[in-house]
Amino acid sequence: MTPVERLSGIVVWVLAIATVVFLLTPLAVTVAxxxxxxxVFTLPAPSWxxxxxxxxxxxxxxxxxxxxxxxxxxxxxxLGLGLGTAAAIGLLNGxxxxxxxxVTFLVSPLMLPGLxxxxxxxxxxxxxxxxxxxxxxxxxxxxxxxxxxxxxxxxALSLFDFxxxxxxxxxxxxxxxxxxxxxxxxxxxxxxxxGMFAFLASMDNxxxxxxxxxxxxxxxxxxxxxxxxxxxxxxxAAISTLLILLAVVVxxxxxxxxxxxxxxxx
Amino acid sequence: xxxxxxxxxxGLLVLPAVLYxxxxxxxxxxxxxxxxxxxxxxxxVAGFVKFFSDPFxxxxxxxxxxxxxxxxxxxxxxxxxxxxxxxxxxxAAQALILVAIILPLSVGxxxxxFAWQIVLRRDGVVSQAxxxxxxxxxxxxxxxxxxxxxxxxxxxxxxFMILPIYSVVKLIDPRLGEAAATLGAAPGYRFFRVFLxxxxxxxxxxxxxxxxxxxxxxVVPNLLIGDRFQTLATxxxxxxxxxxxxxxGSTTAVxxxxxxxxxxxxxxxxxxxxGGQS
Numbered sequence: 235m236t237p238v239e240r241l242s243g244i245v246v247w248v249l250a251i252a253t254v255v256f257l258l259t260p261l262a263v264t265v266a267x268x269x270x271x272x273x274v275f276t277l278p279a280p281s282w283x284x285x286x287x288x289x290x291x292x293x294x295x296x297x298x299x300x301x302x303x304x305x306x307x308x309x310x311x312x313l314g315l316g317l318g319t320a321a322a323i324g325l326l327n328g329x330x331x332x333x334x335x336x337v338t339f340l341v342s343p344l345m346l347p348g349l350x351x352x353x354x355x356x357x358x359x360x361x362x363x364x365x366x367x368x369x370x371x372x373x374x375x376x377x378x379x380x381x382x383x384x385x386x387x388x389x390a391l392s393l394f395d396f397x398x399x400x401x402x403x404x405x406x407x408x409x410x411x412x413x414x415x416x417x418x419x420x421x422x423x424x425x426x427x428x429g430m431f432a433f434l435a436s437m438d439n440x441x442x443x444x445x446x447x448x449x450x451x452x453x454x455x456x457x458x459x460x461x462x463x464x465x466x467x468x469x470x471a472a473i474s475t476l477l478i479l480l481a482v483v484v485x486x487x488x489x490x491x492x493x494x495x496x497x498x499x500x
Numbered sequence: 501x502x503x504x505x506x507x508x509x510x511g512l513l514v515l516p517a518v519l520y521x522x523x524x525x526x527x528x529x530x531x532x533x534x535x536x537x538x539x540x541x542x543x544x545v546a547g548f549v550k551f552f553s554d555p556f557x558x559x560x561x562x563x564x565x566x567x568x569x570x571x572x573x574x575x576x577x578x579x580x581x582x583x584x585x586x587x588x589x590x591x592a593a594q595a596l597i598l599v600a601i602i603l604p605l606s607v608g609x610x611x612x613x614f615a616w617q618i619v620l621r622r623d624g625v626v627s628q629a630x631x632x633x634x635x636x637x638x639x640x641x642x643x644x645x646x647x648x649x650x651x652x653x654x655x656x657x658x659x660f661m662i663l664p665i666y667s668v669v670k671l672i673d674p675r676l677g678e679a680a681a682t683l684g685a686a687p688g689y690r691f692f693r694v695f696l697x698x699x700x701x702x703x704x705x706x707x708x709x710x711x712x713x714x715x716x717x718x719v720v721p722n723l724l725i726g727d728r729f730q731t732l733a734t735x736x737x738x739x740x741x742x743x744x745x746x747x748x749g750s751t752t753a754v755x756x757x758x759x760x761x762x763x764x765x766x767x768x769x770x771x772x773x774x775g776g777q778s
Contacts, residue, residue: 238687250585253578253662254600256655260615261604263625267618275618277625321517328511340517343525347716347760349733350532350753351525353740357535357750358528373524380517431606438608441718444741455610455719462614462723474611481606485599494598498663 261478268471275468286472296457296473303454307436310375314432315425317376318383323417326391337388341381348441351377356445367451374442379432386431389499390424423491430484437477529757536754539747547751561755564731567649567721568714572661574654575710579661580703586662587669601659609656613723616652617643620724626651649725653714660709668702701771708767712760732756 263277268286270279290296321340325333343351352374359370394417402412440455447456454473461470488497539546551557586597604612619625620642630636642648672695680690718733730738732752739749 236687242687242691246581246584249578249581250597253582253658254597256578257600257604257658259619259625260612260655261607263619264611264615267615275621276623277618317517317520320513324511324513324515328514330511336514336518339526340521343521345712345760345764346529347712347733347756349716349718349736350757350760351529353736353749353753354528354532355524356740357746358531361531377521377525380521384517434606434608438610440608440610441737444737455608458610458614459719459723462610462617466614466617470614474607474614477611478603478607481603484606485603488602494595494602497602498598499667 264471264474264478267468268475270468273467275466275471286468289467289469290472290476293469296469299452299454299457300473302451303437306371306375306453307433310372310379310436311429311433313372313376314379314383315429318380318428319387319421319425321384322388322391325388327396337384340384343377344381344385348439352442352445355442367446367448370446371443371451371453374446375436375439378436378439378442382432382435383428386424386428387421390421394420426491427488427497430488434481434484437480532750532757533754536750547747548755551748551751551755560730560732560735563729564715564733567646567653567731568711570646570650571653571657571714572707572711574650575658575661576703576707578654579658579706580665582658583662583665583669583702586666587672601662604655605659609719610723612656613652613720616648616655617723620648620652643724644726646725646729649721649729652724653717653720656717656720657710657713660713661706664706664709665699665702669699672698697774700774704767704771704774708763712763715759715763716756732759 266277266279267275269282269284270276271281271283271285272279318340325336355370355374355377359373364370364373398416398420399409399412402416403409407415438455439453440459443453443456447453458470458473461467485494485497488494536547537543537545582597586594586601589597621627622639622641624642626642627636627639631639642651676694676698677690680694685694715731716733717731718737721729721731721734722737727734727738732755736749736752736756739745739752
């Protein structure tokens with residue numbers, strides 16, 4: 235190794251360590267503030283306390299919002315998984331023109347500005363006379379969850395050997411049973427990871443939800459942003475810490491199911 | 501057996517998803533384009549003429565592009581070395597870097613922007629650290645400044661720079677560098693003429709991801725810089741949510757859409773040209 239190479243190697247590692255610290259900073263700060271006693275986010279905290287978690291436990295308003303977000307995310311994830319998996323299977327087995335274009339269309343909501351998608355939906359649903367906040371939110375959130383499922387399940391399916399299903403049928407299984415007994419176990423990891431990421435994406439979505447929520451039906455990010463703007467106190471840090479905990483759970487499960495390295499495949 | 505089937509029933513499984521997205525997402529987007537280009541039932545670009553002739557709107561466009569460029573540059577500066585380190589790392593170091601990338605990706609943007617509000621205050625961690633290092637004489641506020649916005653936004657988007665670069669770099673055969681060295685190539689030559697061209701498709705798609713997200717971010721500028729600094733996205737949001745000026749909102753939304761789509765299209769054309777398979 236020449237000195238130049240050794241030096242550039244050191245620079246790369248120093249920058250990488252700095253980036254790791256940089257990336258984890260907001261999460262560490264949130265957790266630290268949530269366990270601090272200071273109401274004005276002083277760090278390091280003067281003393282440790284659980285008062286913000288107690289405040290969180292007492293807040294009826296917030297738990298109603300959490301329930302809304304969880305129900306919405308769960309329902310739209312299930313619908314997204316159904317539609318997305320069917321589409322991925324169809325895409326890989328059917329023979330039709332424009333397959334790449336269809337895949338691009340199905341994952342395109344991930345690439346377009348959420349705000350623009352939200353506005354487009356708002357105007358169209360209003361023009362169609364759709365008044366229900368719940369129905370609008372679910373229709374919109376399936377658009378958020380579906381691309382995650384299509385992307386991950388399609389990638390996993392393209393590695394799956396479909397002759398295994400023909401083999402199972404030759405051995406006497408019906409087509410549906412062959413799917414259930416052969417395809418489903420092979421797809422389970424992709425199913426679980428894409429479902430979890432879809433769920434989180436729906437839980438965390440702000441720019442699309444903002445156009446469909448009203449005073450009575452709010453999702454968690456909308457409510458949190460309103461708190462941050464109007465009456466910031468570390469209760470928000472406490473709920474944020476619980477959301478970070480949820481992300482940690484997802485990460486651990488994902489690591490068990492497919493491994494961290496495969497989760498990093500965009 | 502497959503060839504005998506005329507109508508492939510399995511292929512039809514794609515229909516529900518396509519119809520669904522077409523109806524609740526594709527049509528609304530077309531409708532948005534149409535509304536911005538048709539005024540009182542007549543095709544017209546008056547909305548755009550009005551928008552582009554207002555000097556204030558050019559400030560907004562300038563703000564949007566300047567911030568997006570700075571966020572992209574900062575993300576590239578810290579994301580490229582991190583991707584290299586990730587590709588070389590093994591074991592615990594690799595796991596640590598992966599967790600540092602994937603965990604923040606799974607946490608919502610409201611949570612992260614809220615945390616940066618705390619970090620960037622006058623008595624925040626960044627200010628304290630810079631004073632302790634002797635770089636600043638006294639604590640300063642970074643919140644509600646452009647620098648603070650760029651730092652916060654880069655934090656949110658840098659994983660989208662690291663991951664595409666990593667996905668390309670990890671496939672580069674290290675023996676290529678050794679072969680070049682054996683043939684007498686200096687380290688600088690090996691980096692710029694052997695390594696960089698191979699990594700370029702990943703860099704291009706990382707830049708495209710981060711730039712298009714930075715152009716259209718909404719929550720981060722709302723919390724980190726406030727109302728006095730408008731970008732295309734915040735102006736679009738405000739015109740619908742606060743000002744109820746839907747003509748202006750549709751126009752800026754279409755400008756934003758065109759910007760984001762052209763970045764994505766240009767980048768995929770570029771990486772194809774550089775020989776990437778992605």
